[in-house]
Amino acid sequence: MKLYRFPYSCYALKVQSLLGLAGMRADVEDVPYGDRSALVALTGGYIHVPVLVDASGAVHVDSRTISQFIVAQAPLLVPAPLDGPVWAYADWCDNVLEDPCFKLAAPAIRRSFPGPADRALYALIKERKYGSGCIEAWEKSAANLHEAAGAALAPSDRTLRACAFLFGARPTLADAALFGQLAMLRFGGISPETLGASFPAWMGRVEAAMATPG
Ligand SMILES: N[C@@H](CCC(=O)N[C@@H](CS)C(=O)NCC(=O)O)C(=O)O
Numbered sequence: 001m002k003l004y005r006f007p008y009s010c011y012a013l014k015v016q017s018l019l020g021l022a023g024m025r026a027d028v029e030d031v032p033y034g035d036r037s038a039l040v041a042l043t044g045g046y047i048h049v050p051v052l053v054d055a056s057g058a059v060h061v062d063s064r065t066i067s068q069f070i071v072a073q074a075p076l077l078v079p080a081p082l083d084g085p086v087w088a089y090a091d092w093c094d095n096v097l098e099d100p101c102f103k104l105a106a107p108a109i110r111r112s113f114p115g116p117a118d119r120a121l122y123a124l125i126k127e128r129k130y131g132s133g134c135i136e137a138w139e140k141s142a143a144n145l146h147e148a149a150g151a152a153l154a155p156s157d158r159t160l161r162a163c164a165f166l167f168g169a170r171p172t173l174a175d176a177a178l179f180g181q182l183a184m185l186r187f188g189g190i191s192p193e194t195l196g197a198s199f200p201a202w203m204g205r206v207e208a209a210m211a212t213p214g
Pocket residue numbers: 006008009010011012047048049050061062063064094125
C-alpha cells in the first residue's frame with residue numbers, strides 16, 4: 001500500500017496513525033505541495049491528501065472514507081458498541097478541533113516549505129478561503145488560538161490523565177484522529193504539553209501501539 005501525504009496534514013497523520021494501529025504497512029510518499037501530478041494520475045483530479053492506494057491497487061480518497069476502509073479490516077479500532085461515540089469523537093477532531101489547530105500551525109507550516117513558490121501557493125490557497133493576510137493574522141492571534149485549542153482539549157486531557165487511551169485500555173480511531181491534530185501542531189512547533197499535561201505520554205503510547213499493533 002502507499003499513502004500519499006503532506007507531512008504536516010492532520011488528516012494524513014490520522015490515517016498514518018490508524019494504519020499503524022491496524023498493523024497495516026504502507027509506504028509513505030510526500031507529495032510536493034506545488035506538483036500534485038502523482039495525485040492527479042491516481043485520482044483523475046482530486047488534489048487533496050491523504051490518498052491511499054491499497055494492496056489491490058484501488059485508490060481511496062478522503063480520510064474518513066480511508067478510515068472506514070482501514071477499520072473494516074481492523075474492527076477493534078472502532079469497538080462495538082462504541083461505534084457512535086468513537087466516530088463522533090473522530091468527526092469532532094476533523095471538523096471542530098481542527099479549526100484552531102490548523103490556524104495555530106499554519107504560520108510554521110508555511111515557513112516549512114523549501115521554496116518561495118510553495119510558500120506563496122500555500123498562502124494563496126488559505127487566503128482564497130479565509131481572506132487576505134489570514135496567516136499573518138493567525139500568527140498575531142496565536143495566544144487566543146492556543147487558548148481555544150486548550151479549552152477544546154481540556155476534557156480529553158482529563159480523560160487521558162485517568163485512562164491509557166480515549167476509550168479505555170486500547171487505542172481506537174478516536175486516538176488516531178486526536179493524534180493527527182496534535183502531530184500537526186507538533187510539526188508546527190507547538191508542543192503537545194502546552195495543550196494538556198497528559199498529551200506527551202499519551203502520544204508516546206499511541207506511537208508505541210503503532211509500532212507494535214494488537
Ligand atoms: N476531508 C478531507 C480533507 C483533506 C484536506 O483538506 N487535506 C488538506 C491537507 S490537511 C489538503 O490536501 N489541502 C490542499 C491544499 O492545501 O491545497 C479529508 O478528510 O481527507
